[in-house]
Amino acid sequence: MKKPISFAPLWWGLFAGGGMAAAMLVPIHIALTGLAVPLGWLEEPLWLYQHWLVKVYLAGLISLSLFHCAHRIYHPLFHFAHRVYFSLPSFALRLIGRPVAILVYGGAMVGAASAIWIMTR
């Protein structure tokens, strides 16, 4: 009998790719958009955001990084649920894990979809 397909490698692949993208590029974007622009040191190059290359780059960076974050938020959250419901048997724990996963990975998917939607309009 063939085993059901596991999505774990898919989530982990997105997590790892997102981790690298976030590690390389998120700090500079926080420093620029979150600090340098509001403090008046630099200006947001608004017209640059109309360029398709920038759109592809930002959509890619934001969606991948969101999957990375979802994966890292999921595990402690699931373990916390595990703690709270410690006395439950393992099949019940799997039932708790499911909604937590849907919530967290679903959130990342909604974020990624809206990033792509915003960039393609």
Add this chain to the structure above:
Amino acid sequence: MSEETITLNVTRYRHEKDRAPFIQSYQVPYREDWVVLDALNHIKDELDGTLSYRWSCRMGVCGSCGMMVNGEPKLTCSAFLRDYRPGEIRVEPLENFPVIRDLVIDMSGFMDKLTSVQPWIIREKEKPVSEGEYLQTPDQLDAYQQYSQCINCLLCYSACPIFGLETDFIGPAAIALAYRYNLDSRDEGSHRRNDVITDVNGVWECTFVGECSVVCPKHVDPAAAIQKLKVETVSGMVRGFLMPWSRK
């Protein structure tokens, strides 16, 4: 002149008497060249014969004397009293495992996991003895040698909070040993092992706390084995998706 002593606070648990473990203190003579295991042996021989613990080789090879020493998983045969002086020493059973008695933990769960990953050389077809041995170059030996140093002492399981939370997690040592045979040039059974170690209770449970590799007395680095297996699985999946003909 009175002899210098050191205090050992040892966890006791006897299921027939105790509902929960408690701490019993022993005064043990201090010797420059004594390890914690020597002190435990002194207790057993001279002070309290009812204390139970596992030990065998006294030289960091057998892997049976692993315990928590001042909260850190250690082989007690290589934890010197002098490194803890002048404070007291707390000796507890390895964390994250059920306790059978005093400092003796139940390792049958680990034994099941170890068997499930088939840590031995698997051949599609054994060649007859007359054809000679399976040869290996020094480079091929080098590829897996680090992972073959594991002595199953379970310090890594004790250091792993994920195993503490998810006791079904196959865990560091068993996965590192599976990976050791995957890397062996004589082996042909990686797909059979990967079915187990990349399944739900396998490598994906790991969030890379990394403590397993820190506490390993044999420098095995199970954390690296687990992360490399994740990467190999994902790249294998991507390759299978992009080039379906390469799938076996």
Add this chain to the structure above:
Amino acid sequence: MEKEMIVNRPDNSKMYHPHMPTAWWFRKWSYFLFMLRELTSVFIAVFLVVYLFQIYHITQGADAYWEIAGQFRSGGWIAFHGVALIFAIYHSLSWFKTAAVILTPRVGGWMVPPWMVVALHIAAWLAASAAVLMLYVLI
């Protein structure tokens, strides 16, 4: 044929089963640093959503952007982004350290040492950051 391995099983009911405390990550410095590393993703995620919100308004036109740009000058947002930046840098450094465990390239027979893998990642990181900064400064 699969052979059943015989394991001498102690009586489960006679054993003491320890529980992991909920606050286990306070027990060891390394566990705490691990939790902190995981927590960085919360700050990064919030930043990404906020940035997406700004990008949405930018694509709606300059006027729409100026309408919302002002609120990010408040002390609260500056403080948030300051903390998020520190967390993001911690995430980057811990990620490069992680990458050095996974990526162990060999050049010929020589294994590139982990510190060099980390150094190469940091060099790439600085180059990528400089490239993004250039877009703001030069254009």
